[in-house]
Amino acid sequence: MTVLAVGAVAAPVAAAATQTADATSSEICDPTSGLPLPSIPSMFEPASPPAADIEALTWLLLGICAAIFVVVQAALVHAIVKYRAGRAAVDRDGVPGEPRQVYGSNPVELAWTVIPIVIVFVLAMTSVRLIRDIERTSPPEGALAVTVIGHQWWWEYRYPELGIVTANELVVPANRPVWLELHSADVNHSWWVPQLSGKKDCIPGHTNVLWFEAERPGVFLGQCAEYCGTQHANMLLRVEARDDAGFDAWVRGQQSPPASDDDEEVLRGREVFLALACQACHDIAGVSEGAFGPNLTHLMSRSTIGAGVAPLDRDTLRQWIDDPQTLKPGCNMPSLELDDAQLDAVVAYLATLR
Amino acid sequence: MTTLPTTPAETVADRRAEPLSARLHLWAITVDHKRLGIMYVLSGLVFFLVGGLEASAMRAQLARPGNDLVSPEVFNQLFTMHGTTMVFLVGMPVLLGMGNYLIPLMIGARDMAFPRLNAFGFWLFLFGGLLLYYSYIGAQGLYGTSAAPDVGWFAYAPLTDRTFSRGNSTDYWILGIMVSGFGSIATGANLVATILCMRCRGMTLMRMPLMAWMMLVVGVLVLTALGPLTAAQVMLLFDRNLGAHFFDPQEGGSAILWQHFFWFFGHPEVYILILPAFGFVSEIVPTFSRKVIFGYPLMVAATVGIGFISLSVWAHHMFAVGLGPVLDAFFSAMTFMIAVPTGIKIFNWIGTMWGGRIRFASPMLFATGFVAMFVIGGLTGIMLAMVPFDWQVSDSYFVVGHFHYVLFGGTIFAIFGALHYWYPKAVGRMLNETIAKWSFWLLFAGFNLTFFPMHISGLLGMPRRIYTFQPDRGLELWNLLSTAGVPLQAAGVLLIVWNLLRSHRKGAIAGNDPWDAWTLEWATTSPPPEHNFDEPPTVGSRRPLWDLKHPEDPDGRYE
Numbered sequence: 001m002t003v004l005a006v007g008a009v010a011a012p013v014a015a016a017a018t019q020t021a022d023a024t025s026s027e028i029c030d031p032t033s034g035l036p037l038p039s040i041p042s043m044f045e046p047a048s049p050p051a052a053d054i055e056a057l058t059w060l061l062l063g064i065c066a067a068i069f070v071v072v073q074a075a076l077v078h079a080i081v082k083y084r085a086g087r088a089a090v091d092r093d094g095v096p097g098e099p100r101q102v103y104g105s106n107p108v109e110l111a112w113t114v115i116p117i118v119i120v121f122v123l124a125m126t127s128v129r130l131i132r133d134i135e136r137t138s139p140p141e142g143a144l145a146v147t148v149i150g151h152q153w154w155w156e157y158r159y160p161e162l163g164i165v166t167a168n169e170l171v172v173p174a175n176r177p178v179w180l181e182l183h184s185a186d187v188n189h190s191w192w193v194p195q196l197s198g199k200k201d202c203i204p205g206h207t208n209v210l211w212f213e214a215e216r217p218g219v220f221l222g223q224c225a226e227y228c229g230t231q232h233a234n235m236l237l238r239v240e241a242r243d244d245a246g247f248d249a250w251v252r253g254q255q256s257p258p259a260s261d262d263d264e265e266v267l268r269g270r271e272v273f274l275a276l277a278c279q280a281c282h283d284i285a286g287v288s289e290g291a292f293g294p295n296l297t298h299l300m301s302r303s304t305i306g307a308g309v310a311p312l313d314r315d316t317l318r319q320w321i322d323d324p325q326t327l328k329p330g331c332n333m334p335s336l337e338l339d340d341a342q343l344d345a346v347v348a349y350l351a352t353l354r
Numbered sequence: 355m356t357t358l359p360t361t362p363a364e365t366v367a368d369r370r371a372e373p374l375s376a377r378l379h380l381w382a383i384t385v386d387h388k389r390l391g392i393m394y395v396l397s398g399l400v401f402f403l404v405g406g407l408e409a410s411a412m413r414a415q416l417a418r419p420g421n422d423l424v425s426p427e428v429f430n431q432l433f434t435m436h437g438t439t440m441v442f443l444v445g446m447p448v449l450l451g452m453g454n455y456l457i458p459l460m461i462g463a464r465d466m467a468f469p470r471l472n473a474f475g476f477w478l479f480l481f482g483g484l485l486l487y488y489s490y491i492g493a494q495g496l497y498g499t500s501a502a503p504d505v506g507w508f509a510y511a512p513l514t515d516r517t518f519s520r521g522n523s524t525d526y527w528i529l530g531i532m533v534s535g536f537g538s539i540a541t542g543a544n545l546v547a548t549i550l551c552m553r554c555r556g557m558t559l560m561r562m563p564l565m566a567w568m569m570l571v572v573g574v575l576v577l578t579a580l581g582p583l584t585a586a587q588v589m590l591l592f593d594r595n596l597g598a599h600f601f602d603p604q605e606g607g608s609a610i611l612w613q614h615f616f617w618f619f620g621h622p623e624v625y626i627l628i629l630p631a632f633g634f635v636s637e638i639v640p641t642f643s644r645k646v647i648f649g650y651p652l653m654v655a656a657t658v659g660i661g662f663i664s665l666s667v668w669a670h671h672m673f674a675v676g677l678g679p680v681l682d683a684f685f686s687a688m689t690f691m692i693a694v695p696t697g698i699k700i701f702n703w704i705g706t707m708w709g710g711r712i713r714f715a716s717p718m719l720f721a722t723g724f725v726a727m728f729v730i731g732g733l734t735g736i737m738l739a740m741v742p743f744d745w746q747v748s749d750s751y752f753v754v755g756h757f758h759y760v761l762f763g764g765t766i767f768a769i770f771g772a773l774h775y776w777y778p779k780a781v782g783r784m785l786n787e788t789i790a791k792w793s794f795w796l797l798f799a800g801f802n803l804t805f806f807p808m809h810i811s812g813l814l815g816m817p818r819r820i821y822t823f824q825p826d827r828g829l830e831l832w833n834l835l836s837t838a839g840v841p842l843q844a845a846g847v848l849l850i851v852w853n854l855l856r857s858h859r860k861g862a863i864a865g866n867d868p869w870d871a872w873t874l875e876w877a878t879t880s881p882p883p884e885h886n887f888d889e890p891p892t893v894g895s896r897r898p899l900w901d902l903k904h905p906e907d908p909d910g911r912y913e
Contacts, residue, residue: 040814040815040827040828041815041827042813042814042815042827042828043746043813043815044813044814050742051746053742054742054743054745054746057740057742057743058743058746058813061736061737061740061743062737065733065734065736065737068733069729069730069733072700072701072704072729073726073729075704075708076704076707076722076725076726076729079704079707079708079710079712080707080712080722083643083707083708083709083710083711083712084712084714085644085711085712085713098644098645098711098904099643099644099645099709099710099711100709101645101646101912102645102646102648102705102709103646103648103649103650103912103913104648104649104650104651104652105648105649105705108705109649109652109698109701109702112697112698112701113652113694113698116693116694116697116698117694120690120691120693120694120736121690123690123736123739123740124686124687124690124691124739126740127683127686127687127690127739127740127741127742128683128686128687130740130741130742131679131682131683131686131741131742132679134742134745135679135682137679152518182676186512186517186518187510187512187513187518188510188512188513188609190674190749192815192817194746194815197745198674198742198744198745198746198748199674199745199746199748199749200674200676200745201674201675201676203603203609203610203675203676204512204603204604204609205603205604205607205608205609206603206608206609206610206675206676208675208676209676221824221826221827222815223815223817223820223824224817225674225748225749225750225817226510226674226749227430227506227510227513227749227818227819228513229430229513229518230426230427230430230504231426232430232817232819232820232821233426233819233820233821233822233823234822236824329425329426330425330426330427
């Protein structure tokens with residue numbers, strides 16, 4: 001039985017390792033941004049110093065624990081096999097007599113008290129040291145500051161130095177540290193992109209900080225890791241690390257006002273947006289000032305909708321506005337029951353927000 | 355010197371002659387620790403089946419990504435009720451109930467110290483549990499529908515605030531658990547008083563069975579840990595219903611305060627759930643290895659040590675909260691430290707088996723399975739104490755795998771071992787050994803198939819408590835395997851239930867001491883008479899029945 005358990009440990013870990021190895025060899029590219037997309041965005045493919053440190057630590061820990069596991073289970077299996085009573089002895093009447101009674105042994109018990117103490121002492125010191133190495137209390141030099149605000153069930157990102165407000169997709173420059181300040185607008189959330197760093201909770205009334213530095217351009221995926229209500233499962237995270245030129249272009253795009261379009265349907269869509277409840281929740285620079293839902297000023301610069309629940313295109317946008325509850329049941333955006341003409345107009349308007 | 359009076363045969367036949375209503379009435383008004391213990395275990399097992407059904411529904415939903423078998427709302431209720439049920443309505447009552455049944459017999463007492471308080475505690479637990487489940491019918495959730503609580507078993511603020519949890523399902527969670535918690539506090543006090551004051555002549559503290567030591571520490575932990583939870587629940591009730599703001603950050607309260615309160619209860623709670631299991635295994639392993647427990651004094655010291663250290667490790671549930679490097683380091687170190695006494699226990703059990711003559715009857719199978727599985731849960735626990743690693747896997751399926759190895763592979767396996775071991779004592783008949791072995795192997799295979807892959811899905815980035823998972827993240831296979839283990843486990847559990855039911859009538863007659871064991875409970879009849887022993891026994895060592903069976907070589911001279 002225990003031999004099986006040993007195999008059970010080794011096989012999946014090896015399989016996981018092979019899978020991650022495959023991921024690096026066959027890179028897939030994100031359709032909208034063209035950035036490389038890993039097949040398994042896990043902590044075993046770190047792309048940032050904190051995540052790399054933790055990955056190294058993980059293999060060390062797995063190694064130590066596997067060694068202890070093997071020693072203990074081997075002792076157990078040995079005892080089971082060697083000291084198992086024969087069939088005759090199972091019958092109570094046939095017991096030939098009791099084995100020698102051993103009440104304890106001071107040297108042996110001392111050994112299996114002291115050796116574990118030494119092991120956990122070393123582990124505790126490693127833990128203390130790595131906490132200090134990874135957790136920073138002040139921003140790294142030259143870091144880009146971003147404020148993260150968790151909402152039920154989407155992410156708001158503010159770049160105070162750049163005057164940018166966006167939602168759900170964090171765009172950062174590669175090879176430059178990023179300093180996140182984590183807040184929540186409602187309940188607890190947790191920001192977790194395994195390839196970039198460990199997770200950190202977003203707690204109302206409590207400011208947390210987290211840093212990472214993407215070592216290469218790419219798309220890094222994660223999701224909210226603290227249960228936050230109905231749609232916790234679809235509170236997805238997406239970080240795009242771009243090269244300097246790409247990031248500068250993105251910043252310029254976000255800082256410019258959305259292009260205006262004089263198309264009749266677009267204007268009608270804008271009227272619908274302002275006349276109905278849309279504007280009460282959504283902020284569009286120069287148009288509306290809602291703060292409850294995601295900022296839509298440059299909606300179409302993003303590649304997903306509903307905090308990652310679907311890829312963003314005109315079809316999903318229309319479906320979303322028609323009834324968000326089909327794509328993300330329980331989310332806080334209601335269906336406004338627009339007729340087809342209104343839907344077409346609103347979609348036409350939102351599609352101009354690039 | 356050990357003296358053991360004989361007890362007259364039970365008057366079972368007389369009782370069977372009475373009408374059913376009279377017999378049920380006797381159960382309802384009883385203050386007998388044995389009847390209360392049996393009722394604890396039976397109601398705990400019923401809740402176990404309910405909690406298992408909830409888990410099965412969750413695994414069915416997570417068999418593949420994007421499944422829509424249950425809605426997000428229902429899924430969130432399922433994991434909340436599953437966790438709450440398994441901790442408060444299965445683990446606690448079954449373990450405290452077994453303590454209730456066994457402790458007076460093991461220490462040679464007539465009953466618990468406070469029999470009426472004992473009955474009060476049981477009925478509070480049962481009605482607390484029923485109140486929680488009444489939420490499925492009576493609570494109001496969103497849109498006027500009925501709703502079970504959906505805030506998770508640790509009910510983090512401010513999700514529990516009226517703003518985010520409308521209706522009254524969260525109030526059902528608070529009240530159900532609070533009521534059953536009062537029952538647990540009563541039982542905890544009773545256990546401590548019984549063990550300290552009711553031991554028979556000759557049974558010094560250092561001659562108690564290890565199980566009694568474990569239950570003593572459990573009693574102290576219940577008294578220490580349940581109070582803060584109850585207090586926090588009262589505050590939460592005030593927040594929700596009287597406009598207080600203890601946990602409401604928008605009005606100056608603190609959301610993190612709830613986490614401290616909850617885990618100050620929640621971590622000792624883990625040891626409340628595992629120490630009795632250690633106790634069962636410490637009784638079963640010597641009996642079936644035919645050897646005295648190895649290193650009794652060190653086992654006692656390790657138990658007491660765990661009791662103390664378990665009160666200062668709670669914030670290891672909160673490494674991602676951002677408590678700062680100093681607190682993170684402290685709780686990390688304390689958590690590593692608790693691994694030492696826990697390791698000692700594992701080594702001492704293996705030391706007991708070493709050189710023995712091991713019979714693998716069903717109780718020993720479960721006990722050995724416990725040791726093997728608990729080692730895995732303990733090692734992943736050590737990994738989780740490493741703070742930076744925890745930052746990655748905290749709140750992921752790695753943690754779900756970890757604590758199921760501790761609480762299912764650990765506690766539940768030990769409970770099943772204990773059921774197979776003491777069922778003959780409580781019922782007077784043996785369980786069917788063939789069925790028992792089938793149920794063990796089915797459970798063992800199904801358990802590992804379900805819970806081992808969870809470590810991997812967690813390492814690959816799957817958070818817990820999500821009703822669906824993303825298809826592009828390498829999680830499909832591991833989730834499918836986890837689901838595939840469910841039917842095996844269900845078959846194992848149903849076989850056990852069937853065995854318990856059928857052996858009640860059909861099992862072979864057990865006799866007083868079917869396992870050739872050494873502790874006092876095997877000296878009386880099976881089932882024991884209402885007063886346990888005709889005359890209070892006197893013991894001269896840790897193994898009074900060994901002394902009787904081997905007068906030429908009594909234990910006392912080695913202790």
